Amino acid sequence: MSKTVLYMSMSLDGFITGPNDSPDNGLGDDGHRLHEWFLIDQDGDPRAVERLSGPNREVMDQVMSAGAVVVGRRTFEAAGGWGGDHHDGVPVFVLSRRAPDPALQWPGVSYLSDVGQAMQTAKNAAGGRDVLVHGARTAQLAMAAGVLDEIQVHLIPVLLGAGRRLFGGPPADQQELELLRADPAPGVLHLRYRIRKQG
Amino acid sequence: MSKTVLYMSMSLDGFITGPNDSPDNGLGDDGHRLHEWFLIDQDGDPRAVERLSGPNREVMDQVMSAGAVVVGRRTFEAAGGWGGDHHDGVPVFVLSRRAPDPALQWPGVSYLSDVGQAMQTAKNAAGGRDVLVHGARTAQLAMAAGVLDEIQVHLIPVLLGAGRRLFGGPPADQQELELLRADPAPGVLHLRYRIRKQG
Numbered sequence: 269m270s271k272t273v274l275y276m277s278m279s280l281d282g283f284i285t286g287p288n289d290s291p292d293n294g295l296g297d298d299g300h301r302l303h304e305w306f307l308i309d310q311d312g313d314p315r316a317v318e319r320l321s322g323p324n325r326e327v328m329d330q331v332m333s334a335g336a337v338v339v340g341r342r343t344f345e346a347a348g349g350w351g352g353d354h355h356d357g358v359p360v361f362v363l364s365r366r367a368p369d370p371a372l373q374w375p376g377v378s379y380l381s382d383v384g385q386a387m388q389t390a391k392n393a394a395g396g397r398d399v400l401v402h403g404a405r406t407a408q409l410a411m412a413a414g415v416l417d418e419i420q421v422h423l424i425p426v427l428l429g430a431g432r433r434l435f436g437g438p439p440a441d442q443q444e445l446e447l448l449r450a451d452p453a454p455g456v457l458h459l460r461y462r463i464r465k466q467g
Numbered sequence: 468m469s470k471t472v473l474y475m476s477m478s479l480d481g482f483i484t485g486p487n488d489s490p491d492n493g494l495g496d497d498g499h500r501l502h503e504w505f506l507i508d509q510d511g512d513p514r515a516v517e518r519l520s521g522p523n524r525e526v527m528d529q530v531m532s533a534g535a536v537v538v539g540r541r542t543f544e545a546a547g548g549w550g551g552d553h554h555d556g557v558p559v560f561v562l563s564r565r566a567p568d569p570a571l572q573w574p575g576v577s578y579l580s581d582v583g584q585a586m587q588t589a590k591n592a593a594g595g596r597d598v599l600v601h602g603a604r605t606a607q608l609a610m611a612a613g614v615l616d617e618i619q620v621h622l623i624p625v626l627l628g629a630g631r632r633l634f635g636g637p638p639a640d641q642q643e644l645e646l647l648r649a650d651p652a653p654g655v656l657h658l659r660y661r662i663r664k665q666g
Contacts, residue, residue, distance in 0.1 A: 280620070280644060280660070281634035282481040298641065411626075421479070425646045425660060427610075429639035435480030440628035442497065445479060447624045450651050457649055459656070461479070461624060 270391045271417040272338070272410065274401040275331055276434055277302040277456070279424050283431035284404055294346030296431045302424050305456035323451035327420065327458050332356070335394030338363060338386050338410075340403030345372065352377055354400070359393045361386045363406050387415040408437045416463055419445070423457040469590045470616040471537070471609065473600040474530055475633055476501040476655070478623050482630035483603055493545030495630045501623050504655035522650035526619065526657050531555070534593030537562060537585050537609075539602030544571065551576055553599070558592045560585045562605050586614040607636045615662055618644070622656040 278284050279302060286296030300307070306317055306328060320328050337354045341364035344350075352374025354360055362368075365381045380386040387410060390399040401407060401416065410416035421434075445461040452458075477483050478501060485495030499506070505516055505527060519527050536553045540563035543549075551573025553559055561567075564580045579585040586609060589598040600606055600615065609615035620633075644660040651657075 280618075282632075287638065301641070419479075425644040427634060427639065427642040427644065429634075429641055433481075435626060435628075439486065440626065442500070442628055443626040445624040445626065447651060447656055450649050450656055452646060452649050457646055457658070 270335065270394045270396055270398055272387050272391065272399040272401055272415060273330075273334075273418045273420055274407045274410075274416060275327075275420045275422070276402075276404070276407070277305070277422040277424055278434045279426050279428045279431075281427045281429065282433045282435060283428040284434045285432040286428055287430035289432050291342075291345060294343075298428075299431065301426055301428070302422075305422060305424065305454065323453040323458050324456065326451075327422070327453075330398070330420070331400060333397060334358065334400035335397030336361065336390040337400045337402065338390045338406065339401075340364075340406035341366070342405065343403035345369070348372075349374070349377065359390070361390050361393075363403075363409070383409040384413050384415050387413075404432065404434050405437065407434070408440065411443060411463065412440060414465065418448070418463065419459075419461045421459045421461070423459055424455070425457070469534065469593045469595055469597055471586050471590065471598040471600055471614060472529075472533075472617045472619055473606045473609075473615060474526075474619045474621070475601075475603070475606070476504070476621040476623055477633045478625050478627045478630075480626045480628065481632045481634060482627040483633045484631040485627055486629035488631050490541075490544060493542075497627075498630065500625055500627070501621075504621060504623065504653065522652040522657050523655065525650075526621070526652075529597070529619070530599060532596060533557065533599035534596030535560065535589040536599045536601065537589045537605065538600075539563075539605035540565070541604065542602035544568070547571075548573065548576065558589070560589050560592075562602075562608070582608040583612050583614050586612075603631065603633050604636065607634070607639065610642060610662065611639060613664065617647070617662065618658075618660045620658045620660070622658055623654070624656070 286299035289296035337360045349372040360377045368379045444464040449460040485498035488495035536559045548571040559576045567578045643663040648659040
């Protein structure tokens with residue numbers, strides 16, 4: 269059964285970028301701090317993702333085994349569209365109400381405007397594997413529409429003090445979660461939550 | 468060695484009250500949701516704190532073994548000053564720049580205006596035990612002044628969508644933390660962080 273799963277690195281104070289994020293500064297000032305758990309080893313040396321171990325390895329393997337990707341336009345553009353291939357050529361669905369940027373179109377990339385349609389299309393395309401969801405606004409829309417199944421937060425032991433929040437949109441309805449796993453690992457605590465469907 | 472430790476129940480989206488908190492509605496609308504882990508058992512029945520077990524018991528014992536309390540005025544007033552006795556008659560230090568409310572004065576309660584002085588006075592009064600810190604604004608001031616030692620977050624598996632944030636003050640300097648413990652328990656994940664002193 270394919271699930272839609274949000275993966276995001278977040279500081280303890282709720283930020284997913286540093287301050288002053290912009291299209292040219294997608295992570296914000298010093299926002300790479302949130303991604304050191306898979307980019308930098310404990311001695312401060314750059315580390316290839318291939319050398320991860322333990323829960324960090326396991327989470328990265330989950331990311332890279334997704335059968336499709338749903339991503340917000342902002343995140344997609346900040347990443348340069350991953351050159352059209354997030355991993356292994358799996359289909360990528362970009363949530364946007366605007367026409368595609370011609371520079372960011374590839375055969376495996378589709379633009380969809382409705383979050384429910386995007387999630388269902390991605391599930392159908394994922395070949396029974398999970399759907400990787402990227403982007404705060406997309407996640408909020410998906411939760412509001414009841415089409416997000418799980419959240420994997422990589423909780424980083426830092427207070428950034430400013431930036432873009434994962435949960436910072438307009439006031440939303442209360443949403444109950446269920447903690448499925450809590451896995452401490454070097455530089456990060458991996459938390460997996462199931463989103464309880466409203467009765 | 469006495470430590471100053473913030474204890475707060477926080478939703479995954481960073482809130483420590485529900486929406487519309489006010490002096491007459493200290494926890495905000497439905498904010499009691501954040502405190503169910505020690506107030507309500509899994510069948511929905513009220514449960515005496517005395518019946519807690521496992522990590523929930525351990526954390527509550529830590530709270531109740533503190534040798535002094537430092538609390539923000541807002542939190543103190545919302546709690547009715549605990550009738551002048553938070554637990555076991557330990558001294559309570561209220562951080563405030565305004566004159567005390569005559570209705571909220573007791574022999575064991577002192578009002579102090581400087582967060583550094585409040586923390587040091589509380590440590591001296593705590594008889595070698597830890598100092599329990601209460602209140603978001605107080606914690607932010609203490610962190611900015613470098614006088615908060617640890618944070619114990621009781622992370623609740625819920626998104627409240629609105630309310631008062633634990634980390635929602637004006638933009639602050641980046642602060643590195645060290646995760647000391649992560650203890651899942653019924654209805655809550657207890658996270659203990661050490662605050663790294665700036666070099």
